[in-house]
Amino acid sequence: MDLLKSIAESLEHGDDERVHALVTEAVAAGLPAGDVLNQGLIAGMGVVGEQFRLREIFLPDVLLAARAMYAGLDVLKPLLARDGVPTAGTVVIGSVQGDLHDIGKNLVGIMLKGAGFEVVDLGNDVAPERFVDAAARSGAAVIGLSALLTTTMSVMKDVVDLVKARGLKARVIVGGAPVSEAFAKDIGADAYGFDAANAVDRVKALAAGA
Amino acid sequence: MRPTLRLLEDSLIERILDEARTIVGTLGVEIHNPGVLALLGDHGARIDAAGSRAFIPGALIDRALESAPSGFHLYDVLGQETHHFCGDRVHFTPGSAAITVLDGDTGEIRKPHTADYIKYVKVVSGLRHIEAQSTAFIPADVPSRVSDSYRLYLSLLYGEKPVVTGAFTIEAFAIMRDLQLAVRGSETALAEKPLTIFSCCPTSPIKWSDVTSQNVVDCARASIPVEFISMPLTGFMAPVTLVGSIIEHAAETLSGLVISQLANPGAPVLWGGSPAIFDVRYETTPMGAVETMMLDCANSEVGKFLGLPTQGYIQMSDAKQLDAQAGLESTMGATLAALSGINSVSGPGMLDFESCQSLEKLVVDHEVCAMTQRLLAGIEPRDDFPSLPLFEELLREKHLLIAKHTRKHLKAEILVPGPVIDRANHARWVEEGSLTLGARARAEVARLVAAYTPSRLADEAKAELTRRMAAEAKRYGMDRLPAQT
Numbered sequence: 001m002d003l004l005k006s007i008a009e010s011l012e013h014g015d016d017e018r019v020h021a022l023v024t025e026a027v028a029a030g031l032p033a034g035d036v037l038n039q040g041l042i043a044g045m046g047v048v049g050e051q052f053r054l055r056e057i058f059l060p061d062v063l064l065a066a067r068a069m070y071a072g073l074d075v076l077k078p079l080l081a082r083d084g085v086p087t088a089g090t091v092v093i094g095s096v097q098g099d100l101h102d103i104g105k106n107l108v109g110i111m112l113k114g115a116g117f118e119v120v121d122l123g124n125d126v127a128p129e130r131f132v133d134a135a136a137r138s139g140a141a142v143i144g145l146s147a148l149l150t151t152t153m154s155v156m157k158d159v160v161d162l163v164k165a166r167g168l169k170a171r172v173i174v175g176g177a178p179v180s181e182a183f184a185k186d187i188g189a190d191a192y193g194f195d196a197a198n199a200v201d202r203v204k205a206l207a208a209g210a
Numbered sequence: 211m212r213p214t215l216r217l218l219e220d221s222l223i224e225r226i227l228d229e230a231r232t233i234v235g236t237l238g239v240e241i242h243n244p245g246v247l248a249l250l251g252d253h254g255a256r257i258d259a260a261g262s263r264a265f266i267p268g269a270l271i272d273r274a275l276e277s278a279p280s281g282f283h284l285y286d287v288l289g290q291e292t293h294h295f296c297g298d299r300v301h302f303t304p305g306s307a308a309i310t311v312l313d314g315d316t317g318e319i320r321k322p323h324t325a326d327y328i329k330y331v332k333v334v335s336g337l338r339h340i341e342a343q344s345t346a347f348i349p350a351d352v353p354s355r356v357s358d359s360y361r362l363y364l365s366l367l368y369g370e371k372p373v374v375t376g377a378f379t380i381e382a383f384a385i386m387r388d389l390q391l392a393v394r395g396s397e398t399a400l401a402e403k404p405l406t407i408f409s410c411c412p413t414s415p416i417k418w419s420d421v422t423s424q425n426v427v428d429c430a431r432a433s434i435p436v437e438f439i440s441m442p443l444t445g446f447m448a449p450v451t452l453v454g455s456i457i458e459h460a461a462e463t464l465s466g467l468v469i470s471q472l473a474n475p476g477a478p479v480l481w482g483g484s485p486a487i488f489d490v491r492y493e494t495t496p497m498g499a500v501e502t503m504m505l506d507c508a509n510s511e512v513g514k515f516l517g518l519p520t521q522g523y524i525q526m527s528d529a530k531q532l533d534a535q536a537g538l539e540s541t542m543g544a545t546l547a548a549l550s551g552i553n554s555v556s557g558p559g560m561l562d563f564e565s566c567q568s569l570e571k572l573v574v575d576h577e578v579c580a581m582t583q584r585l586l587a588g589i590e591p592r593d594d595f596p597s598l599p600l601f602e603e604l605l606r607e608k609h610l611l612i613a614k615h616t617r618k619h620l621k622a623e624i625l626v627p628g629p630v631i632d633r634a635n636h637a638r639w640v641e642e643g644s645l646t647l648g649a650r651a652r653a654e655v656a657r658l659v660a661a662y663t664p665s666r667l668a669d670e671a672k673a674e675l676t677r678r679m680a681a682e683a684k685r686y687g688m689d690r691l692p693a694q695t
Contacts, residue, residue, distance in 0.1 A: 060620065
């Protein structure tokens with residue numbers, strides 16, 4: 001248990017090298033990969049997320065913790081697959097067609113990975129078909145659409161409509177400066193994230209079936 | 211590079227000072243205190259006793275300027291240094307001696323009581339960028355004859371920060387000195403580590419009352435720092451021109467300086483003031499007027515020219531509520547004061563000219579203090595040359611959020627304001643309750659009160675403070691001090 005606690009604490013401090021070493025040690029000691037993931041890495045990220053929500057720490061601290069999370073996951077991934085431990089889920093993300101801005105989307109991607117999601121980042125200027133194809137291919141639970149321009153946000157509705165037309169189970173979350181909760185409802189999206197941290201919370205809820 | 215503001219050419223300052231010296235030498239200074247007149251007379255000033263007037267020669271002014279220190283330190287109740295008034299260093303102090311408070315819960319402007327004062331000390335204890343307390347308002351639940359010392363007593367009992375204060379009577383000086391001695395232990399210790407600054411105000415035009423001139427002498431003899439608070443009113447009790455007002459301010463302040471330095475050469479002083487324009491529509495003295503702020507800054511420039519540390523009542527507002535006017539006037543004042551290098555900036559929390567303290571405004575003004583300090587830190591290169599490696603990293607990693615450069619310099623470069631300042635996007639602001647500035651300020655006041663930890667002053671010293679204050683109150687008919695709840 002102390003080892004798992006150390007993993008969580010090292011992750012909270014953003015110490016990727018130590019997390020990698022401790023996770024390796026935990027695996028060598030025979031601890032189940034699922035326990036290392038849930039009681040070590042995800043437990044640590046939970047603390048970090050709460051501290052960020054309370055504004056006790058800032059975005060760089062979260063991202064450092066996320067980097068430490070990746071370092072641990074690098075060790076764990078083959079074992080998790082071997083043991084059949086489910087991941088948090090897969091999320092397909094991208095900036096919609098016509099929109100070349102991707103800072104916000106990148107931030108959401110980094111934080112989703114930090115929360116344990118598999119992220120398929122399609123980049124920017126992504127056509128609706130590419131979102132839907134990627135979601136179908138990866139079995140994504142969630143599709144995340146980003147837009148910075150009022151001129152491109154209308155494309156989000158095209159993606160939502162196409163998801164429904166194809167009969168995909170993937171839920172759609174939208175975000176970006178011109179987007180709002182009301183807009184998300186209008187176009188039939190399942191959720192709206194008002195910033196990266198909020199987007200992660202919403203994606204977790206969507207992936208859990210909420 | 212420290213950003214600075216200058217309003218006066220040196221040649222203009224010299225002409226201003228020449229005029230001020232001529233005024234105190236030829237028109238003289240009205241002083242309603244025989245002892246102070248005698249002190250000046252003993253050192254060469256011509257005295258018109260019948261007219262209570264002293265004509266101060268230039269030689270006395272020169273001597274005073276030579277002996278007055280170019281800076282001094284201030285220490286908290288524990289003896290730790292908190293202030294160094296010198297050069298262009300800037301320290302912020304809450305506005306003082308308000309007669310009302312704006313009740314954060316009811317929105318009512320009312321007379322303050324002991325509980326309000328204790329709450330104020332708890333709040334100011336948690337404000338990092340406001341390094342001193344002031345005796346910010348006058349509790350109405352004690353006799354007026356002890357209302358000055360009672361404020362100081364509560365500040366020393368509950369807070370650790372040094373106190374900008376003042377006596378309302380000649381007699382009050384003794385107990386206010388004794389309260390400080392209860393903290394420091396001896397006169398020598400108090401002189402070595404000043405704990406308070408006393409505001410001493412001449413009366414425009416060019417007068418010193420019995421009380422305030424005696425306070426200057428008493429403070430000097432006890433080595434208690436004094437801030438001279440000259441208050442010329444343009445177009446009313448001073449010339450309408452800003453230069454004319456600055457001449458009057460200099461004349462009044464030079465006369466105070468001479469009194470102080472004759473009483474005790476080397477006694478610490480601040481070249482301070484609370485000038486104002488006179489609003490000829492409302493018959494008021496707007497502290498939020500840009501000309502008032504210009505006068506504060508210009509007066510400070512005169513003091514600096516003389517090699518003295520300076521003070522100004524400037525970060526204040528004429529608004530009656532914590533509204534946009536309150537924000538814009540206080541922020542403009544703080545910014546100009548900081549750029550001018552006024553060493554002691556008085557005013558945070560103050561509304562309604564200089565008469566109403568608001569704890570909610572105080573916590574908002576505290577953010578302004580933090581921002582102005584950041585402004586003064588300026589723009590400095592920090593591992594920025596050569597820049598190529600950093601930009602290579604940016605292009606490679608696509609962001610610099612966790613770059614070593616970012617982690618190393620983030621805190622020094624970017625000020626993170628407290629919860630009073632809203633920087634959330636609209637949706638998050640809505641999710642967190644759509645809080646107005648007033649609501650956020652009330653929450654911050656409540657947080658600071660809850661986070662307050664009692665002063666670490668020794669229990670024996672606290673008990674002695676209470677014993678001395680209770681005895682003083684008893685002299686003026688109050689058998690028991692108000693409950694401190």
